[in-house]
Amino acid sequence: MRDKDLKRELQEYAGDPDFVKKDEFIRSIKKNSAGKPVNLFTMILVHARYIRAYIWLLSLCILAFAISVNDGIFIDKIKALSDFMPFFAGLGIIEAFRARVNKMNELEKVTVFSGKGVFFAKATAVCFVQFITIILASVLLRLSLGAGILYSSMQILIPFLITNILCFIVERTSFGRENEWSCLGVAAAVFLVKRITLGGLDMFFYLDMWVVFVITIVLLAIQIYEIVKTVKLEEKLSWN
Amino acid sequence: MELTVTGLTKQYGDKIAVDKMTFKLEKGVTGLLGANGAGKTTLMRMMCGILTPTEGMIEYDGHPVNSEEYRNVLGYLPQDFGYYPEFTGMDFLMYFCALKGLDKKTAKFRCKELLELVGLEDKAKVKVKKYSGGMKQRLGIAQALINRPEVLILDEPTAGLDPKERVRFRNLIEDLGKVSVVVLSTHIVSDIEHIADRIIMMKNGHIIWQGSWKEEDGSLEEFYLKEFE
Numbered sequence: 001m002r003d004k005d006l007k008r009e010l011q012e013y014a015g016d017p018d019f020v021k022k023d024e025f026i027r028s029i030k031k032n033s034a035g036k037p038v039n040l041f042t043m044i045l046v047h048a049r050y051i052r053a054y055i056w057l058l059s060l061c062i063l064a065f066a067i068s069v070n071d072g073i074f075i076d077k078i079k080a081l082s083d084f085m086p087f088f089a090g091l092g093i094i095e096a097f098r099a100r101v102n103k104m105n106e107l108e109k110v111t112v113f114s115g116k117g118v119f120f121a122k123a124t125a126v127c128f129v130q131f132i133t134i135i136l137a138s139v140l141l142r143l144s145l146g147a148g149i150l151y152s153s154m155q156i157l158i159p160f161l162i163t164n165i166l167c168f169i170v171e172r173t174s175f176g177r178e179n180e181w182s183c184l185g186v187a188a189a190v191f192l193v194k195r196i197t198l199g200g201l202d203m204f205f206y207l208d209m210w211v212v213f214v215i216t217i218v219l220l221a222i223q224i225y226e227i228v229k230t231v232k233l234e235e236k237l238s239w240n
Numbered sequence: 241m242e243l244t245v246t247g248l249t250k251q252y253g254d255k256i257a258v259d260k261m262t263f264k265l266e267k268g269v270t271g272l273l274g275a276n277g278a279g280k281t282t283l284m285r286m287m288c289g290i291l292t293p294t295e296g297m298i299e300y301d302g303h304p305v306n307s308e309e310y311r312n313v314l315g316y317l318p319q320d321f322g323y324y325p326e327f328t329g330m331d332f333l334m335y336f337c338a339l340k341g342l343d344k345k346t347a348k349f350r351c352k353e354l355l356e357l358v359g360l361e362d363k364a365k366v367k368v369k370k371y372s373g374g375m376k377q378r379l380g381i382a383q384a385l386i387n388r389p390e391v392l393i394l395d396e397p398t399a400g401l402d403p404k405e406r407v408r409f410r411n412l413i414e415d416l417g418k419v420s421v422v423v424l425s426t427h428i429v430s431d432i433e434h435i436a437d438r439i440i441m442m443k444n445g446h447i448i449w450q451g452s453w454k455e456e457d458g459s460l461e462e463f464y465l466k467e468f469e
Binding site: 038107108113 | 290380383
């Protein structure tokens with residue numbers, strides 16, 4: 001006999017259980033078999049599971065492009081990836097702030113984590129996926145082109161970080177909060193500025209390696225600061 | 241089960257949305273009655289820990305409102321909520337089960353049980369964007385019940401429900417009031433007149449009356465309209 005049939009027959013013969021007694025019974029079981037506490041790592045994994053498919057797909061495309069056969073000058077391939085990074089970053093930020101756009105943030109705040117915790121877990125999950133993609137892409141570029149990992153990762157990371165930082169700042173303004181696609185505007189602006197200022201050349205034409213390295217570290221620090229600042233302001237931004 | 245609110249105040253710039261509120265709630269249904277802008281939603285958001293009070297304190301059985309212990313026993317239905325467009329009814333509930341720390345097996349069972357409770361079992365695999373307003377509201381109520389809350393906070397829960405659904409919902413709230421602290425806000429007297437064990441009437445961020453209407457003579461509606469004239 002299937003569970004469904006068994007349930008129906010039980011209902012027919014015994015009727016529905018008393019609501020209060022049923023609830024008391026279930027609560028007593030729940031207390032006796034309390035589950036594992038949910039930690040930040042588990043929450044990041046939960047949010048990673050719900051990252052939309054297109055972010056994963058974009059990551060795969062970037063990796064596929066990085067490993068693909070090179071039929072031109074290798075610098076062109078790195079520059080193409082570097083040009084795409086503002087859009088990759090902008091879409092990631094849209095994903096991280098998705099709950100606010102879809103009016104899910106108020107519901108998400110009443111779960112095992114506080115509002116700040118939920119946002120932090122979600123932003124971390126998205127950032128983690130994107131950072132891993134960038135690091136893997138740099139390794140694959142090394143394999144397919146023989147490009148230095150530090151050289152290519154900095155070329156890719158700098159436009160990504162600049163866009164991320166600007167998007168966080170824009171998302172804290174009322175314009176950013178009211179316009180779902182404002183991050184793509186930021187991405188387009190970063191892309192254009194990069195094309196205009198650098199033209200067909202890469203940043204190492206103008207700057208020494210160690211200067212670019214310092215810039216990358218500073219941008220990483222600002223990125224962390226922006227995440228922390230946004231998380232701290234989460235409540236204020238939601239209601240004002 | 242005791243929810244204590246002491247000297248609770250919330251100020252936005254010069255505007256005081258909730259002003260030095262003090263009350264104690266026990267198991268049963270409490271109706272928060274007040275016109276739009278009375279401060280009901282602000283009060284409820286503070287009671288859920290998603291809005292920090294300017295002053296005052298909220299505690300549940302000794303646990304502060306921002307503790308994990310409190311959030312584990314809290315259920316909340318906001319006045320206005322959305323959904324991710326790709327979610328079906330089942331996905332929506334499963335997502336909140338994951339955020340509330342339920343394991344997959346328990347979550348699946350609980351979601352089926354809740355969809356049945358709110359009459360959406362045959363719409364479990366339909367996208368939420370195709371639901372009617374009443375169906376979305378019922379899904380929201382199911383979401384609030386996922387963790388079998390000891391404290392259930394419902395902000396204007398009957399909005400969008402048709403008369404038949406309203407009656408069904410009132411019966412459900414009455415049952416839930418037997419096992420939890422239920423706080424329900426509304427500006428419609430008939431929503432709470434017969435089911436609330438206690439009523440808190442609010443105006444401009446203040447409590448203007450609180451108690452059990454069951455002990456009073458006369459019509460609650462008339463009293464309410466007189467107070468808001």
